[in-house]
Amino acid sequence: MxxxxxxxxxxxxxxxxxxxxxxxxxxxxxxxxxxxxxxxxxxxxxxxxxxxxxxxxxxxxxxxxxxxxxxxxxxxxxxxxxxxxxxxxxxxxxxxxxxxxxxxxxxxxxxxxxxxxxxxxxxxxxxxxxxxxxxxxxxxxxxADFVILGGLSAVRQWSRIGTGAIVGGMTGVEFDVIPYGSVIGDRARLAGLNLIGLKRKNLPREQIHALRAAYRALFENEEGTLRSRAEALAAEQSDQPLVKTVTDFILEKDDRRFCTPRSED
Missing domain, CATH: 2.160.10.10 (Hexapeptide repeat proteins)
Known part of the structure; x- marks a missing residue:
């Protein structure tokens, strides 16, 4: 009642x-x-x-x-x-x-x-x-789904945070955060992938390995722009669902800036 x-x-x-x-x-x-x-x-x-x-x-x-x-x-x-x-x-x-x-x-x-x-x-x-x-x-x-924001964090207007991402405590997010990304810092910088969250979801190991390789290709390779690298990955890894989630997020809009391990549009 x-x-x-x-x-x-x-x-x-x-x-x-x-x-x-x-x-x-x-x-x-x-x-x-x-x-x-x-x-x-x-x-x-x-x-x-x-x-x-x-x-x-x-x-x-x-x-x-x-x-x-x-x-x-x-x-x-x-x-x-x-x-x-x-x-x-x-x-x-x-x-x-x-x-x-x-x-x-x-x-x-x-x-x-x-x-x-x-x-x-x-x-x-x-x-x-x-x-x-x-x-x-x-x-x-x-x-997006399954996002975690740490205590005292703040996300700026119009920002996007992709599925499965985690934002550290006291972090200020100024730009988009890729799916499964992990960001920290007074102004958010990408610090890797949310591997703990991925493992908790019991995703296949080969999908996680493919995502880690894609992360290196996107953010440890300085050739071209982030968008051009995402386009190449989208063509090469279309059969990998986690990778596709990340590349789709990056390519969805062409006027976005992203949190990266270093300063990059």
Missing amino acids: TEIHPTAIVEDGAVIGENVRIGPYSIVGPDVKLADGVTLEAHVAVAGHTSIGAGSHIFPFASIGHKPQDLKFAGEVTELIIGANNQIREHVTMNPGTEGGGGVTRVGDNCLFMVGAHVGHDCQVGNHAILANNATLAGHVEL
Whole structure:
């Protein structure tokens, strides 16, 4: 059965699923949708056109769906869509989209947002992402599946972080991070591959070996540009799925800069 504490405020128009629990002093706005099994602990504030997927659990003092931190925002109707089975810890903030960014901030399923993490307007976060304490995403960031952000890290607006990548604590990410990459530093530099994450996924050894060879070809070879090296690898290694993920990410857009082991466009 759904349980709503007597001190909680659920405004008219909110859609509340089955087996939802809303704790003391929480506030749910009129355009909010809580799917089955959502839990809001005490002092959670959910506003705007926000949807929260089944089984998600939000902890005290989280601020979810309030107006974006963008001076261009003029009150237009935009959305925050949060998937299922997410853990959103204390003091996390998530903002809806803006008209200039597509109008939707989206979070996938099975993510963990630790204390003080921030998801800015128009971000697109995949599944199984982990943002450690006080990790922050500026506006328009794309975070693929299985990405890990260390504590106190920050990702600049419009950056992309590829699937399976890991960002070290206190790292500032200014450029795109390749899939399965590992970046560290006050301004992020590529420090290799997230080999631990790859092994935990029990991927075939030959695929990991092929990816390591591709990494060397991309970042330890100074001939040509990064893009030209990626094009060559894409032609030579089209049968290697991990390599293809990386080359597709590099070649997807021709106006991007990437975190590398050294300074390189």
